[in-house]
Amino acid sequence: MAVKPQLANRRTCTGCMACVDVCPHGALKSYMGRDGHLYVRWNRTQCIGCNICSRTCPIVSGHEPTPGKSEIFAAWANDETLRMKSSSGGVFAALAVEILAQGGVVFGAAMNGTVVVHRAIERIEDLEALQGSKYQQGDLSGVYRKAREYLREGRPVLFSGVPCQIAGLYGVLGGRRPDNLLTVDLVCGGFPSYWPMKAFLRHSIKPVNTIRSFRDKTSGWRSKGYRYALKTENTDGTESNYGFDNCVLLAFGSHMGNRYSCNDCKFARFHRMADLTIADLWGDTEYPEQHYRGVSAVIVHTIHGRNLLAKARLAIRPANLLNSLEHNSRLVYGKCGVAGLRTIVHEFATRFFNGFFSPASPIALAGYRIVAGIYNRIEHILHRQAIAERIQSCVGNYSKKVALLTFHRSFNYGAVCQTYATCHLLKKLGCDVRLIDLRIREHYSFLQRLLGLIRTVRFAWFRHRYYPALTHRYHSAAELRAEPPEADMYMTGSDQTWNTLITKDLAPAFWLDFGSLEKKRIGFSVSFGQDTWPVKDAAETARFTMLANRFDAVSVREKEGVDLCREIFGINAIQTLDPTLLMDNFDELTGPIVPRHHIASYKFLDSPAYYSCLKELGRIYGKPVELLGKLKPIRGFRYRYPQGIARWIESIAAADLVLTDSFHGVALSIVYRRNFVAFVGDRSRIGRIRSLLSQLGLEDRLYSGTQIDMRSVRLLCDTPIDYVAVEERLNRLKTVSIGFLREMTDRL
Incomplete structure (x- = not known):
């Protein structure tokens, strides 16, 4: 008699159904559990104990992504029709058109009445069915097998799904990555139970024939009119828009009925198994003119993904990694819910939507909304620190590291303001900024310190809240030379960082006399603070000339600074604006x-x-x-x-x-x-x-x-x-x- 194979248990199973597809004797079947999620049932009499299913299961086998680094871009389809039919920027549709034009096959999620199914299409006319978000889990039994058959025929295959489904496909393929396979995963917030949909269908105003969409982009993608909205086609041929205030979308937004594995997703990380990852580019501030029609975030993980992206009819632009992660933490962080309460709220959601309460009752929905609001607030408080740490870790691994030396600790409003603006600009350019904690000496009398105590606290609070991370404290230029911070580039500026009357014995540090000579050095909008060079000693001037010529590039704030750089130090500098003038506003600070x-x-x-x-x-x-x-x-x-x-x-x-x-x-x-x-x-x-x-x-x-x-x-x-x-x-x-x-x- 066969021994039960080792598969993911009820709390770790993702419902990808790869094990069902790979079983040669049909010993595994999918079924709907009492909580409204898909699980696998083992048939002892049909199992021969080959353990193919165990080697395929992405949870048990632990397949890992191909080593490498990923890159994030903003993108949108050039075809406006495709773009407007999509939930965000139409990237998946543009990729699908390219594969279909090559005679390939595209796999994706479609609605079959009120349930999600995964299907293959071979004609562009059928593409619309795969467009748009579907906030339900579909049964992929049989789908992986079809994909494998097309791959064996040598046809190009584009396979889309959430990360665990992509992992399931690679499991079915034995970990191989065929050259004719392109995979696209979607950033996933977790699968809700099917019971809310079932409850909605029981109590809908009109009998529902099919679900048309879960999101409404008719008023624009990023606008006051954008919202989650459940739209249906009814059996009498009419259409209904139930908006967000219904049990289907409330359940999706609350996470309370998510399958257990979605509360601790093993696949939510920046570098993934798929060739490409697609998400909404929430938080974008670079391309406001594109917000009405939708902008996608595209993360490239492999050379295959990069090649397909280059061929598709897409507009591709740089994207800010930090901003993207801060507005879509599921790109890197897979935990949600409250660990000690997951079982309780899971049971509550199951009973609520499975008939214990009537989801059609406004009072019942209001009660659910209150419980969900409290639960989500607790969830946010418990996870926000871990999310922030994961984001910073990811940014640190993938961003260009810049160590900035400026007057960050001054009790001067302008100095603090320009520090904030400089860091803000560098972050927008995709840099991971650290402030070098070397402080100029500002002399205040005891009375000034006493009177300025509250001001000191206010400045300290601002620095704590809005500054990036600092290096450890340096007390002298010699300390900085002895132990320079790790960075790809050292930068000085803005403000009067080249005014030797202010920096005094710290002046060489502000001319970046530390670190390896191979490191890039730039001066950005530096100021001498005066029209003439104040150092009269020829040897000292020669020393600063040597330091100035180490810089890869220098820009200065004043025209007189351009002249000083040329005449005293023999370097060509350009004139640039102070960083405060590069800000459109400071609404993040002031409202x-x-x-x-x-x-x-x-x-x-x-x-x-x-x-x-x-x-x-x-x-x-x-x-x-x-x-x-x-x-x-x-x-x-x-x-x-x-x-x-x-x-x-x-x-x-x-x-x-x-x-x-x-x-x-x-x-x-x-x-x-x-x-x-x-x-x-x-x-x-x-x-x-x-x-x-x-x-x-x-x-x-x-x-x-x-x-x-x-x-x-x-x-x-x-x-x-x-x-x-x-x-x-x-x-x-x-x-x-x-x-x-x-x-x-x-x-x-």
């Missing part, structure tokens, strides 16, 4: 900006005459004056303790008029199209601001007189800025600046 109709003053060097001017402007325009960043009260003005970073940005963005001698105060005024006056009297500050204003045709916004003439100041305040012309110049400069950084990172 939507609501105008507050005030005058904002952010000034480092002030005087009684300046404050008199401010009071007069407030009186003339009938607007309150807000002083930003002042630790001590100023007589005659309402005291406001220094804000956090987000509040500081919002105060400038919501103002009607900004007066500032800060480079970043000017930059933010331009980002938010504020009327501003660059009120600069100090020669050491004027060069940086004049250089920026001249690039944008805003030289007239500079007030640099040592004496304040109210008529001249008011004339400036009353003159509106032509931001249409400014935007034209700014966009050209943005293209150059981002292009410089993209070219450098693309070389890694």
